[in-house]
Amino acid sequence: MIQVMIVEDEPAIARGLSLMISRNYPDFQVIGTAGNGKEGVQKILALTPDLIFADINMPVMNGLDMIRQVQEAGFFTRCVILTGYAEFEYARTAIHLGVTDFLLKPISSDTLDEILISCRQKNQKELRILQAEYLQRCMHHSSGASDMKNPLTGYTCTLMLVLSGPVCGNIYNEVLFDSVPVSIDTGIRQEIEDTFQAAFFPLRGRHYNECLCALVSPNLQPVDVKAAARKLYASFPSSGTYRNLFISEQAVDGRGLHELSRNMYLYALLRNPFGFGQIDTVRQIPDDKIRISREIRQICLDIGEHPDQETLREAIHGMLQLCREEKVTQLQLTSDLRYFIKTVVPGSLDEQMIYPDAAEIVSSCFSYEELEQDLLFELERLCNLNTPGLANSEQSLAKQVRNWLDMNFTSQITFKIFQDIFGHNEKYISTLFKAEFGISPIKYLGNLRLDMARKLIRNNPDLLLKDVAEMVGYTDAFYFSRVFKSHEGISPSQYAKLMKETCRDPEPQAKAGRDSGQSQKNPSPYFRKITDS
Numbered sequence: 001m002i003q004v005m006i007v008e009d010e011p012a013i014a015r016g017l018s019l020m021i022s023r024n025y026p027d028f029q030v031i032g033t034a035g036n037g038k039e040g041v042q043k044i045l046a047l048t049p050d051l052i053f054a055d056i057n058m059p060v061m062n063g064l065d066m067i068r069q070v071q072e073a074g075f076f077t078r079c080v081i082l083t084g085y086a087e088f089e090y091a092r093t094a095i096h097l098g099v100t101d102f103l104l105k106p107i108s109s110d111t112l113d114e115i116l117i118s119c120r121q122k123n124q125k126e127l128r129i130l131q132a133e134y135l136q137r138c139m140h141h142s143s144g145a146s147d148m149k150n151p152l153t154g155y156t157c158t159l160m161l162v163l164s165g166p167v168c169g170n171i172y173n174e175v176l177f178d179s180v181p182v183s184i185d186t187g188i189r190q191e192i193e194d195t196f197q198a199a200f201f202p203l204r205g206r207h208y209n210e211c212l213c214a215l216v217s218p219n220l221q222p223v224d225v226k227a228a229a230r231k232l233y234a235s236f237p238s239s240g241t242y243r244n245l246f247i248s249e250q251a252v253d254g255r256g257l258h259e260l261s262r263n264m265y266l267y268a269l270l271r272n273p274f275g276f277g278q279i280d281t282v283r284q285i286p287d288d289k290i291r292i293s294r295e296i297r298q299i300c301l302d303i304g305e306h307p308d309q310e311t312l313r314e315a316i317h318g319m320l321q322l323c324r325e326e327k328v329t330q331l332q333l334t335s336d337l338r339y340f341i342k343t344v345v346p347g348s349l350d351e352q353m354i355y356p357d358a359a360e361i362v363s364s365c366f367s368y369e370e371l372e373q374d375l376l377f378e379l380e381r382l383c384n385l386n387t388p389g390l391a392n393s394e395q396s397l398a399k400q401v402r403n404w405l406d407m408n409f410t411s412q413i414t415f416k417i418f419q420d421i422f423g424h425n426e427k428y429i430s431t432l433f434k435a436e437f438g439i440s441p442i443k444y445l446g447n448l449r450l451d452m453a454r455k456l457i458r459n460n461p462d463l464l465l466k467d468v469a470e471m472v473g474y475t476d477a478f479y480f481s482r483v484f485k486s487h488e489g490i491s492p493s494q495y496a497k498l499m500k501e502t503c504r505d506p507e508p509q510a511k512a513g514r515d516s517g518q519s520q521k522n523p524s525p526y527f528r529k530i531t532d533s
Contacts, residue, residue, distance in 0.1 A: 001154060002123050005049035006033045007040035007066065008082060009058040017053060017082075017107060025116055037061025041069050049077060051119050053103065056083040067097050078122070080115055082107075127151055132201050135214050138257035139203055140482070152254030155216050158225050159248035159257070160232060161264045162211040164241050165366040166274060166330050184211060188235040195231070198223045204478070206265070211236075219252060226279075233279055241366045242277035244268065249282065273327035275368050290335045295322055300343040307344065309380065315344070316376055324368050334362045337375065345382050356382075377431060397422065398436035401429055405441065409448040410473040449473050450487055453480070457492060461499040465492055 004021060008014040018030045031047050034040040037054075038061045044052060054063035061069075067079055080101040081094050094102070101115050130151035184202050192200045198217035205212035213232070217223045225247060233245045246267060248260040260282075267282045296319060303315050319340060323333055337358035356378040365371040401422065405413075418429050433441045449472040456468050469480035485491045490498070 002028045002051060002120065003031045003047070003049045004028055004051045004053065005040070005044055005047060006030060007035075007037065007044075007052065007054040007058070007063065008033070009035050009055060011035075013055075013082070013105065013107070017112075020107070020109065020112060021116070027120065028116060035059075037063060037066030037069075040066045041073075044070050044077075045073055045075055048075060050123055052077060052079045053082055054079055056081060064093050064097065067094075067099065071097065078119055128199060128201075131155075131199065131216060132203075134254065135201055135216075135257065136203055138254065139205070139212070139261050141258065150254050152216065152251075154219055154253065156219050156223075157251045157254060157257065158215045158223075159251075159260055159264060160213045160215065160229055161205070161246040161248075161261075161268070162213070162232065162236065163207075163244045163246070163268060164209045164211075164236075165243075166363050167265060167268050168207045168209055168363045184213065184232070185235060188232070192228055192231055196223050196228050197221065198228070200228075212261070225250075226281075229279055242275055244272055244277050245279045246272075247279070247281045269331045270329055272329060274330045274333045274362070275324060276327060290332055292336060292339045293322075293326075296336050296339065300340055303344055307383070312344065312379055312383065313376060315340075316372055316379070320368050320372050320375075330362060334359045337362060341379070344379055397424070397429075398432045401433055401441060402437065402444070405445055405448065409445055410452070410471060412473065412475070413445065446483070446487075450484065453484060453492070454488075454495070457496050458499055461496040463496075468492060 006014050006017055008017070014033050014035075018033065021028050021030055028051075031049060032043050034043050036058045040052075040054065040063075041061070044066075052067075054066060056063045058066075063081065063083075076098070078101075079097075079099045080103050081099055082103050082105065084105040101118075103111055103115065130149075134151050135157070189200050189202070192198075192215075196215070196217075198215050198221075201214045201216065203212045203214060215223065215225060215228055229245055229247050233243070236243060246264045248264055251257050251260055263285055264282050266285050267280075270285060271283075272278075272280065299315055299319050299322075303311060307315065319336065323336060328336065335358075341356065341358060361374055361378065362371065365374055401418070404421065418424070418426060422429060430441055433439075433444070437444070453468055453472045456463060456471060465481060466477040469475075469477040472480070474480035474483075481492055484495070488495065
């Protein structure tokens with residue numbers, strides 16, 4: 001609703017203009033009138049209208065002086081001059097104050113229509129900018145948007161999350177390799193807006209393989225959200241990867257958006273089957289405990305203490321086939337794999353052995369076939385089945401990749417570059433790298449970037465965040481800040497502030513942040529020791 005203030009010393013004209021606006025323009029609301037400039041200043045600053053109609057010649061204070069005082073008080077809005085005097089001096093002074101619209105008495109309905117349509121278009125454009133900013137802040141801060149005026153008041157918002165593949169929980173998987181984000185075609189966005197008469201906002205989500213959007217419409221204007229979701233879902237080209245679209249509950253006046261976005265990710269983990277694509281509406285998140293099924297336990301019992309390669313292959317295939325048939329969720333699948341790995345891997349192995357993390361394996365695979373291959377590779381390596389070690393040539397290639405990362409980690413890196421430089425695809429290179437160094441190239445690259453970021457901030461605490469991000473290879477300062485905090489427990493700005501306030505190394509404080517309750521929200525590293533807990 002566009003709010004209008006009329007400042008006019010002739011009651012009949014003020015009343016007539018108010019009626020013309022109220023009757024013919026339902027999205028405009030006259031929130032007050034004033035009979036002179038002094039009274040107008042008080043009401044304008046108190047009510048902060050979007051549009052002001054002001055007469056020039058009024059008692060006590062004229063319209064131009066009123067506009068000047070309002071601007072000196074720090075309030076700037078669109079003003080329309082009402083006057084029967086078309087003299088040049090009045091126009092020149094008004095233009096100096098930023099007034100571009102003049103409405104001559106007697107008031108012409110055509111001229112008024114042009115002014116209001118222009119005001120509506122400008123207001124909608126500014127409102128969309130404010131709504132986009134507000135929505136983005138709500139996605140990542142539960143109360144971060146409370147310090148600004150809520151531009152979603154009077155609007156209903158529905159979130160849509162398009163996820164190509166699993167929920168990728170590891171921060172190093174987000175924008176390091178193959179980092180072309182899932183995006184919405186501009187034409188599809190415009191088509192959705194035109195078809196459903198609602199604003200459609202692409203938002204920054206959490207992972208590179210997702211597309212987060214918001215459909216916003218006035219509260220009194222219902223929208224067929226499911227039809228809009230189907231159109232959005234159908235707009236993505238087939239890529240051989242299963243794709244899901246999750247529809248949130250509706251947020252009226254922008255309330256609870258952060259909670260709705262959080263529930264969408266939880267729903268994808270707790271309710272959506274791994275490996276299957278569909279459109280689903282987010283409902284209540286279940287609180288059921290994750291349990292290992294009797295069938296999975298029996299498969300693990302049948303493996304024996306020292307399985308050979310064929311037994312291991314059959315067990316992995318049988319377990320994943322069962323999971324596929326049961327359409328288990330990503331979280332259930334992760335729990336099943338964790339139980340399976342703990343059962344298969346001999347407890348007498350070297351304590352320094354690096355074990356695969358089930359959560360990271362699942363989140364990095366986009367099909368059951370890919371998951372079966374990766375899991376087999378990891379377990380064959382741990383159980384020393386047909387893995388006598390890398391050949392010299394393979395060791396040399398892994399070291400070449402590591403040396404190249406050491407020299408180029410601040411540049412934009414994708415697996416396509418690896419193919420061009422080393423002549424092998426990403427799977428082969430990743431396999432060799434992990435076998436040689438016990439860490440994935442993705443995590444190795446992430447560690448290099450974060451180590452350099454810490455050193456830059458320690459040595460130059462006054463550096464701008466965006467400059468630090470660019471120096472270590474991130475094009476998005478917002479994303480860099482989120483990765484840094486997820487890993488260190490404190491944000492880059494807090495890290496820099498700590499360096500300014502103390503002369504000691506902030507690593508203990510950062511570690512304390514990582515070990516605090518915040519760290520419980522962080523995703524697990526790619527590899528970790530398997531414990532009995």
